[in-house]
Amino acid sequence: MISVVLLGAGNVATHLYKAFSTSGDVNIKQWYNRHLKTIDHYKNDVSVTDDLSQLMAADVYILAVSDDAIETLSEHLPFENRLVVHTSGSTSLYAVDKKQKRGVFYPLQTFSKDAAVDFTKIPLCIETLQKEDLSTLKALAKAIGSKSHKVNSDQRQGLHLAAVFVNNFTNQLYRLAHEITEANGAEFDILKPLIQETAKKIETLSPYMAQTGPALRDDKKTIKRHLKQLESEHHKAVYELLTKSIQKTHGRR
């Protein structure tokens, strides 16, 4: 049984709370948030507090707060030499105050407040300074069904940045496709099987091998017609840059 104190009440904190509370191997000792109101309706299930001086003893303190708040919050913890981890993809392990045993417990996934998340499909990137702390975080990830990956801060920040490309930017391409189908009176939904297949292909093929289409073939006629077809200058700019990007990757230009 691993005991945890959870700090923060955003998306990551809320989803972690749900995962911990349904795991048989995690004891949520306490949930802290600076605004008690946000977590007040959980008070029958867990000890809630907005007072750092009241924090209980636990194996792990999880700072699931905004990147900017990690440093200050960790400085104000009223104890020393305990395992304190943050959940940020882009923040250094050293943001946690040096009087603690420092670590990172970063779930690499997109979280929305409402959508349920399945931690068995979420990779947990973990980092610590001490080996025994690594074992604790590994066990904590395992307790909620997640696969853990030991990554250093550089690797984690690389993953966080790459995640913006495969998640936010990819979703934006879906959005632009939505605008294009609407402009042509076609249904976006017809594209959904292709969206799924494009993602599925990557499970077994490298993105290099999976590439197809007019840019790869350097099919100038189709590229020219597509650019003519696009009415928005902004759509044209994205089309041109990503066509160039594909051709660069494949040595076509």
Next chain:
Amino acid sequence: MISVVLLGAGNVATHLYKAFSTSGDVNIKQWYNRHLKTIDHYKNDVSVTDDLSQLMAADVYILAVSDDAIETLSEHLPFENRLVVHTSGSTSLYAVDKKQKRGVFYPLQTFSKDAAVDFTKIPLCIETLQKEDLSTLKALAKAIGSKSHKVNSDQRQGLHLAAVFVNNFTNQLYRLAHEITEANGAEFDILKPLIQETAKKIETLSPYMAQTGPALRDDKKTIKRHLKQLESEHHKAVYELLTKSIQKTHGRR
């Protein structure tokens, strides 16, 4: 039972051949290709030919050839007033010679020569000039388990263009993410669950609603750090343009 003559031997033709030959409702009368050698090893299963003057009678003639070849090939067909369709996303229905009953049978999916395809997951965009021809193409799509969508040439060309965004360009973002993880010594595979989740989200949420991340939040600090972290000017350019695109969509700029 719908009888078809298949013309061409590329990816689309080959996958259609396989789907037709396993359907109980399609009779492949003949397979034509200008190079007989390419389809010669199917000769025990189907009548093969490289001679247009030998084409047999059939309900549908499917020109699964390159976009540029559609017009010329259809001109050289030695008969009139039969249902002749092409399989191109970006070519007008009118590319088929006017002495035929013209149509389009466009499978909106990414095809690789080797990977098996499941036509039950492939939308078929169909278009004809005559209503009775539409019924034939609908029945043909149904015979291989595909859902058909009646779309006109503008809508189809819009879908074809949008498909480049959700397939080729999305795959290129996976490729750039691969380059970024490699540059940071991290494993690309750790991103795969996020890639799947990003695609899955679109099944139930609009891309507008599904967006998250630093660009949406206008989190200047993270954006600045990401840009600093990217070593390649090319990666920076993609990051900047798609960040701008997200902010434009969401009225942040």
